[in-house]
Amino acid sequence: MTKGTDGRSNGRKALPLFRAGLNSAGRFAEDILFPRRCPVCDDVLPFSMDPHPGLCSLICRECFPELSFAGPLCCEKCGRSLSSEGSRAAKHPRLCADCQSHIRLFEKCYVLLDYAPLERDMLSDIKYRGKKGGLELFALLIFERLGNELRGLGAEALIPVPVHKERLRKRGYNQAALLAERLSDHLGIACREDILKRRINTRAQKELSYEDRILNLQEAFFTDIMEPSASGNASRLPETVILVDDIYTTGGTMEVCTEVLLRAGAKRVYGLCICAGREQ
Ligand SMILES: [Zn+2]
Ligand SMILES: [Zn+2]
Numbered sequence: 001m002t003k004g005t006d007g008r009s010n011g012r013k014a015l016p017l018f019r020a021g022l023n024s025a026g027r028f029a030e031d032i033l034f035p036r037r038c039p040v041c042d043d044v045l046p047f048s049m050d051p052h053p054g055l056c057s058l059i060c061r062e063c064f065p066e067l068s069f070a071g072p073l074c075c076e077k078c079g080r081s082l083s084s085e086g087s088r089a090a091k092h093p094r095l096c097a098d099c100q101s102h103i104r105l106f107e108k109c110y111v112l113l114d115y116a117p118l119e120r121d122m123l124s125d126i127k128y129r130g131k132k133g134g135l136e137l138f139a140l141l142i143f144e145r146l147g148n149e150l151r152g153l154g155a156e157a158l159i160p161v162p163v164h165k166e167r168l169r170k171r172g173y174n175q176a177a178l179l180a181e182r183l184s185d186h187l188g189i190a191c192r193e194d195i196l197k198r199r200i201n202t203r204a205q206k207e208l209s210y211e212d213r214i215l216n217l218q219e220a221f222f223t224d225i226m227e228p229s230a231s232g233n234a235s236r237l238p239e240t241v242i243l244v245d246d247i248y249t250t251g252g253t254m255e256v257c258t259e260v261l262l263r264a265g266a267k268r269v270y271g272l273c274i275c276a277g278r279e280q
Contacts, residue, residue, distance in 0.1 A: 036058070040063035041062070052186075068114040075279070077099040079248070079276060098251060098279075104255065110150065111274075113274060114276070119274075130172075135175060139179055139186060147186065150242065151189075155242045157191070157242070160180040160191070161196070162196050164199060164201070194225075210252065217253060225237045240266070241266055247276070
């Protein structure tokens with residue numbers, strides 16, 4: 001998993017003039033020089049001329065079955081895989097323990113995969129090692145598995161959960177934004193990175209209780225798009241939106257971002273994450 005680098009994307013960075021002149025012949029040459037690699041085992045994948053390549057050009061046949069898709073039973077609120085019916089209170093058999101004990105302002109969150117060791121490594125590769133190939137795979141899988149449901153929500157915008165400027169400068173990209181852009185192509189829903197913003201947080205989230213985490217996050221996220229004014233100016237914020245993030249852990253980030261958007265005039269906020277930890 002950690003061996004090598006994403007030669008393809010590094011190559012793309014290193015050759016701006018080459019990129020600028022891309023046409024189909026250029027794409028062919030690029031794929032020869034920097035072939036797509038499996039985001040799990042790093043093997044070279046079959047060549048594809050298609051700008052939206054199929055599954056076999058995004059993950060190898062051997063690695064695909066290793067992915068842990070969420071389900072079959074998922075929490076109706078946060079989307080994480082549930083353990084077994086018997087371990088939950090009969091009152092809310094389709095909610096995880098977290099969603100039973102915390103308020104959820106978002107309508108529902110959709111989750112593609114369990115946060116299993118393989119998925120954890122893939123997300124780390126994307127976040128910390130610049131290997132972004134997995135995002136294209138995740139976008140396609142979300143489209144194939146959840147696309148109909150997501151399109152049925154009537155959402156007008158995909159809003160990536162932002163990272164603060166300093167992190168963006170260090171990493172060079174926000175993985176949630178890259179995913180949302182890809183998904184926007186697949187789903188035909190606009191990607192709006194201008195709506196939600198993030199200030200630098202000084203306190204480390206990991207050391208805080210759930211309540212302090214929420215307070216910390218409330219200071220971090222904001223939007224400058226305001227509610228409709230008394231003069232009747234329409235809000236520029238869409239009524240129904242989908243927040244996009246890479247991982248759902250305690251739900252704190254999703255919850256606080258939802259709160260910010262509802263306050264600013266959104267009516268319904270849904271969530272979409274690549275991974276969430278299975279209920280224990
Ligand atoms: Zn592979
Ligand atoms: Zn839940």
